[in-house]
Amino acid sequence: MDNAKLRAFTPLFYLVWSDDLLTQKEFTTLRDFITSQSWLSEKEQQFLLSKVDVSNPPSRENINNWKKELEEIVQVNPAINSIYDLVKVLSNNDANIDKLKPSFAKIENDLGFLGEEIISTFKSTTNTLTTKNTTHTNFDVSKLTGILDGKQAAIINKVKAVISKPEFAYQSETDNTAYRNKVYEWCKILAKENFGNKAYPSEYGGGDNMADYFAIMETLSYHDLSLVIKFGVQFGLWGMSVYSLGTAKHHKKYLKDIGTLTLPGCFAMTETHHGSNVKGLETTATYNHSNQTFTIQTPHKKAQKEYIGNAALHGQMATVFAKLIIDNHDYGVNAFIVPLRDTQGNTLTGITIGDCGPKMGLNGVDNGTISFNNVVIPKENMLDRFATVNKKGEFESPIPSDNRRFFTMLGTLVGGRIGIPRSALAAAKSGLTIAIKYGDQRRQFGPEGGSEVPILNYRIHQRRLLPHLAKTYAIHFGLQYLTSRFLSKTDEEIQEIEALAAGMKSYSTWSTRDILQECREACGGKGYLSENRIDALKNDTEVYTTFEGDNTVLMQLVAKNRLSEFRKSFGEMGSLGIINYVYQNAKTAVAEKNPIITRKTDENHLLDMEFHLQAFQYREKSILASAAKRIKKLIDSGLEPYDAFNVVQHHMIDVAQAYLERVTIEQFQIAIETIEDESVKAILSKLAQLYALSQIEKNKAWYLEEGYMESVKTKAIRKMVNQLCWDIRPNAIALVDAFAIPDSCLAAPIAFQ
Amino acid sequence: MDNAKLRAFTPLFYLVWSDDLLTQKEFTTLRDFITSQSWLSEKEQQFLLSKVDVSNPPSRENINNWKKELEEIVQVNPAINSIYDLVKVLSNNDANIDKLKPSFAKIENDLGFLGEEIISTFKSTTNTLTTKNTTHTNFDVSKLTGILDGKQAAIINKVKAVISKPEFAYQSETDNTAYRNKVYEWCKILAKENFGNKAYPSEYGGGDNMADYFAIMETLSYHDLSLVIKFGVQFGLWGMSVYSLGTAKHHKKYLKDIGTLTLPGCFAMTETHHGSNVKGLETTATYNHSNQTFTIQTPHKKAQKEYIGNAALHGQMATVFAKLIIDNHDYGVNAFIVPLRDTQGNTLTGITIGDCGPKMGLNGVDNGTISFNNVVIPKENMLDRFATVNKKGEFESPIPSDNRRFFTMLGTLVGGRIGIPRSALAAAKSGLTIAIKYGDQRRQFGPEGGSEVPILNYRIHQRRLLPHLAKTYAIHFGLQYLTSRFLSKTDEEIQEIEALAAGMKSYSTWSTRDILQECREACGGKGYLSENRIDALKNDTEVYTTFEGDNTVLMQLVAKNRLSEFRKSFGEMGSLGIINYVYQNAKTAVAEKNPIITRKTDENHLLDMEFHLQAFQYREKSILASAAKRIKKLIDSGLEPYDAFNVVQHHMIDVAQAYLERVTIEQFQIAIETIEDESVKAILSKLAQLYALSQIEKNKAWYLEEGYMESVKTKAIRKMVNQLCWDIRPNAIALVDAFAIPDSCLAAPIAFQ
16 A cells, blocks of 8 residues: 555554454444545445455455554654554655544544553553552561560570471362371370460460460461461360369379370360350269269250260360259359360270361361260369369359359450461461462463563452551451460459450461452462462361350451440440530541541541541540440330340441451551551551551441542542552562571462462 | 439449440549539448449449349339430439530540440340341342343253262362362263353253353253263363364264263363463464374473363363464464373373363363374374465464454354353352341341341341342343353454453452452351362362463453444544543533532432443543543553553553443443332342442542542432442342252352251
């Protein structure tokens, strides 16, 4: 085509023939366009029409030549930005073409093109912003690790050294029995290192160090999670129940052997028919006056103990929760040590043990069922710290209320609700490390003419992973806070800390569930292969949201605790009292609620940590007050309280959630305050901002409903979340490196390419 | 205590001693309260104080007697509603007490109690609303099943009969090789039933019935999902690639044997380094002029074929996608039939097969890797419907553009994107059936004095499962629509239907992911045991969001298609054009956007299906327009289009999501319109309302941001979602029964208690 004005149509020819999205209809559109150009001669029109004749396509070479020609022109004319620009150059600025700018814009649209995008396919744009935003560390990774590990650094490093030894190589065993025995062997090694008895008193061989014990649980969680749970069942549930519910005679008799794993045991609370409603359990322990013994009995099949770790294979004894019966009178749930097997592993008379069989995960733990048929144990086997049967065969307890005594007993076992969320957090760290490292190396697609780009450079991939990374850091500091509150608790604080533990257990384990799900998908097909360990991480932690208290039930308890605290703080609970409270809260939030603030979108404000904390606090208080108000209203309208609490269950989850989010951001901010290293402080601040804003974004409907923010602000927050992800991305690798998870534990090939 | 005014304090004594939430501080509060009662003598005060002395607790009997006394009074005085009311009755209406109403209200609050709740613990409230809302079916279940199955009822019933036979009993095999072979045997049985070749032309032994083929895939998905995928690999991917990409000579030679499973084969597209960006794959097929053959070659380790089903054990041939090279010139990706093994199963020369090893799920499918080293195949093995090498050794194709040809080839394989979402939906139906049946039978907690209540009577449990049930019904009709569009497609519609299939594949598989996650948690510990099958359902479908196109990538494509359609429809794409469009959209929505509507909360309006559809349509159009505007703005500001599209990736997901949600509600509503049976129509309408409102609730932040709804309305919608869950709950069992999943397929013990 030496006729420049005909040549000008080349881009259109190329596009209709090469684009995979165009249909018959678009060919017609183009033909109509050509025939409407009255400045072309009929012959010229015929020529052009012949190029867009579906029954007579151009040759492959033809199309390639068009492309080459267009590329050459676009690459020397960087100002070309639309098909029209290109057409104009091709036509040598033909005067007729000059008038056709609107027509070309129209045809571009009629064909569904975005001009700039089309033009970019003729450019070689290897140096895009997307391409350039790659890994670049600008803080001291080891300093950050030091901050995360804190005072437990020594024990953490010791545990890492042990689990990195060759004998801890992962099992590729598909046979569950072999896997369970392997896990048991691993536990024995850990016992020899004095990890299991770390929290027990030194007089029984222990380390007197509960803080270290929690750090051990957490660090072990970088390794196989069946190991962690088996370890926790033996030394935590079994050992700590003897320690916390028993008295000196039990400690002396059992604790040392438990700590060395000479005496493997179980914690037998849950029954088939009673999990969450554990107060309703039905196993009985009947006192026999004649010989001062108890008879342990499973009254029916559904009252068997279920899901009991260490039961199916290894446990020799169990702490059994049963209703104490004396002279046909029920004295509520108490705990008893009941032998299950002899030291050779033979099941004892009256004991029937079943195997829970294959599970979704944690198949290295031998969960089983236990039934008791007329099993007689001596009186001293009652764990009698909170209740006993005296010499006269009468029930005695320093806590006269059965209800209160039962919850006091449960309260002593709250350590599990610290160990589990910390273990969950470690699993999330492993998953994020694998997924982020893979995202940094895996390349797909890219700009025209350039190489493929690391998938972590894509905004959607950043959105999938980096807010989760920020949340993981936030929860880390939240759990550190929970741990330290627990370790220094006074009697006055017990209820608050129990509620906080129940809540953080739920918050952390649900977070891990979501994170590992996202990690699986973010790693695509590779994430589905067991060798990359997201399989095990996800399936093993799946039940964390259920055991140690079902999350949904725990969240209701947390909310009830908050409501009770709320009532104590704000007196008269009529509607007036609540309105006063809401008014007070609104008044303290008056600065935030004025229209200048609700619409404020400048960067300084959006990144202001004080704004974040206030927003979280406001949400926490308002939701709590509105829940209280709603319950009151429902009951006033004649509903039974039981029904009223059912109506607001969904609202109660929000009450608990808002509380936990406030605690988490608060503790993250407080931790950052104390950091001296500026570069570490800077990157953690960015993570705290990302955590805060992505939570606000998640809850933005609520903020809008409340009038606390207007849409201009919530939209700005969405953009800022994107921006923070983009800004953090170069440090993403360093931020997962700071978790310092041993390579042998990570193990996933995709994390080491 | 015969002194009535002292006796009046009994409720407080009982409460402080029995409640597990009270602390030291509350004892102090109560002591202060007592000492401040100047109308009591000092002696009387001393007596009362002695009852709240922590160092001298009452006896257990004492507490029980208090409780008994209080119960007796409350049960004969139904008007008692607060501690004060109770105190008054106990004091025989003592005049002093009469004045103390505010003080008692205060102490109630200071102790953190809700009076009505406390009083209810003394009542026997067995007949609460919560207790009563149990299973009660009010529609004809079999009629609903008939509507779901539609014209495919006969084949669906036939498939169900086959998979219910004893030989289809689930494997409890943990050995993967045995499991894979079992799945292979099952496939052979299905082939004998002529299920596999159902869609092939009758001249090659097929059934000429694509609609039935999809129904078979879906129905098989009530059984083991490895079976479904193995079946789909053989008859769908392998067979349909030969059928769609090959010509008569290939059909004649292979199709019959493929359909009878005499010739097991693979579909070898994905490579280790190229999954989503499949255009970039690197395997080569080099034409040899000398003997008219192709040499298939894997150029490097990362270009091996990966995740290929049927490869590790059974496949004898494969459709291999490779770049065709003639005389050192690259003619783009084409497809070739390459033999892998002889009929004895021996791997052929030049072929190296690896095993993908254990996976998160689908372990009955033998996924493997394939590498080719100088594998020579005859020229006729090129699947040459869209391109061929002519006698002169030249490349020839009716589609001159490599790009367009490649996408045309892929387009013929779109059936997989219908089979997979339908399979996913079936898995969701299985999970919901198990979880809802369990929720109806499992009882925990209950009102004071009453029996435990089915957990499905709890609002939060309804919230977890019933919106998912509604969504599953909605997607059912959405996928029926997709299928019928696909089966009757014209050339003009191909792109739209491809985008719809890609989108519905993502929407359905993500939905299944979420549903099975919720089902697992809703079943607690039982949901974690493999015997209850949520394990397998969840882990097997986990990769559905990745294969047949990664959902996140597909959603970007769907959004791009929508944008392109948008441009075609609305001409001039400058900002002005978009503003005009938005204005038009707003104008059509003017009725909805007026303040009377944005605040409208009456039940008729909230349940109005027209309102629902309008809200979905408005969202779809507005998000699309704003995405277009944003991209334009970014590019105008100087961003490379590649970078601009990266910036809006997150927004693009919303574009696609809004489109798919609109299609789904629309099709659900249309389907309901045609139903004659009033009771079935009524329950499906409730589900459609629940689906619509729960989606609006999920997106309510957006509606608030847009001013399409005000907070009074979004709050009313939240309540209406709760109400609909409550209303649907009695029919929940019937609604899962209507899926008519064979008992032998469900298999979960918890679904049959």
